Amino acid sequence: MGLFILRRLGVMILTALCLTFIVFFLTNLGPNLEKLAKTQGNNRMSDAEVVQWLDNRGYSRPLVVRYGEWLGVVPGWTRVADDGEETGRCVDFGMTIADAPTLCGLFQGDLGFSTVSDDEVSNIVGGRLALTGWLMLIAFSVMVPGALTIGILAGMKEGSRTDRTLSTISIASTATPEYVSGVIFIILLASSTAGLSPWLAENGWIEGRTLFLGSSRSAMDDITFWNFALPVMTIALYGMGYIARMTRASMAEVMTAQYIRTARLKGVSFRNIVLKHALRNALIAPFTVIMLQIPWLLTGVVIVETLFNYNGFGWTLVQAASNNDIELLLSISIVAVIVVLTTQLISDIGYVYLNPRIRIS
Numbered sequence: 001m002g003l004f005i006l007r008r009l010g011v012m013i014l015t016a017l018c019l020t021f022i023v024f025f026l027t028n029l030g031p032n033l034e035k036l037a038k039t040q041g042n043n044r045m046s047d048a049e050v051v052q053w054l055d056n057r058g059y060s061r062p063l064v065v066r067y068g069e070w071l072g073v074v075p076g077w078t079r080v081a082d083d084g085e086e087t088g089r090c091v092d093f094g095m096t097i098a099d100a101p102t103l104c105g106l107f108q109g110d111l112g113f114s115t116v117s118d119d120e121v122s123n124i125v126g127g128r129l130a131l132t133g134w135l136m137l138i139a140f141s142v143m144v145p146g147a148l149t150i151g152i153l154a155g156m157k158e159g160s161r162t163d164r165t166l167s168t169i170s171i172a173s174t175a176t177p178e179y180v181s182g183v184i185f186i187i188l189l190a191s192s193t194a195g196l197s198p199w200l201a202e203n204g205w206i207e208g209r210t211l212f213l214g215s216s217r218s219a220m221d222d223i224t225f226w227n228f229a230l231p232v233m234t235i236a237l238y239g240m241g242y243i244a245r246m247t248r249a250s251m252a253e254v255m256t257a258q259y260i261r262t263a264r265l266k267g268v269s270f271r272n273i274v275l276k277h278a279l280r281n282a283l284i285a286p287f288t289v290i291m292l293q294i295p296w297l298l299t300g301v302v303i304v305e306t307l308f309n310y311n312g313f314g315w316t317l318v319q320a321a322s323n324n325d326i327e328l329l330l331s332i333s334i335v336a337v338i339v340v341l342t343t344q345l346i347s348d349i350g351y352v353y354l355n356p357r358i359r360i361s
Helices: 002-025 032-041 047-056 061-072 121-156 160-172 180-188 197-202 224-255 257-264 270-282 285-306 311-324 325-352
Strands: 078-080 086-087
Touching: 002 061, 032 047, 047 197, 078 197, 078 285, 121 160, 121 270, 121 285, 121 311, 121 325, 160 311, 160 325, 180 224, 180 285, 224 270, 224 285, 257 270, 270 285, 311 325
Parallel strands: none
Antiparallel strands: 078 086
């Protein structure tokens, strides 16, 4: 197991380097750098002025060298202006080149400075990731138990009325994207002119004008059931159907196994057959699917956070891409890559523990 984990960690590092280099290459294309120069400088800058602006800030250096600077394995660029002002990648305000560190990049914990938010990228990403973490945690705690319950109930008796009903619900939830279900929830539960809220308000069953809040911006300071229910429901509904379908298929396959038939012939009750014999083996395949929902939640919240005005990780990703905030966009990408690779490693390890018959070659 230890050798397997070491090999996977090596593959993860190589994968992360390749993916981050691709993102670095795409974000540093000529049009993006030109847009950055005109955004930070002047929209009426000539081509020569754009080239000069980029050269003064180290963007004209070779791409591989700049990628090494961003990682922190290549010394950062420095420049001494005609008036004697010293600037560079690692030179902070009021610091000279001699006092500045030689390396300042990802490996040194320096993620750069946001050109739009006027703040350090690490502060922005850390705060936004914490907000999204709460959304992911609550949605995950609702989605997984609900999906497993639906899948197990549907798979216990394949072809029954319960199976057909729950399978239809699972397919419908998977086929409904977040931007559709979110809008439906807002209209039905958070609109003062349509849906259930006007009727409930007229009958005096709710104090406010709406049953739930259509905007979750207040949840950034104080999470309540009323301002956080709709985004959680929107995320959980979409992911729940996929997990439930996988669980149902796995449970139905296990229930037809030979050892299940033997247990039935021995007179074991149906409840004990499901709980003691079928359930653990039926959860092996869904476990991988459940772990893969974590990176999906991290990137899938882009639509939900934008729809409900919740300024988390996904909302920040949209803002960084639309504002061409290169340093922030790169940091968001490396966080997403780390989360994806880590969950895949945990999934592989957990798969082995759930099924000891699997041999690691």
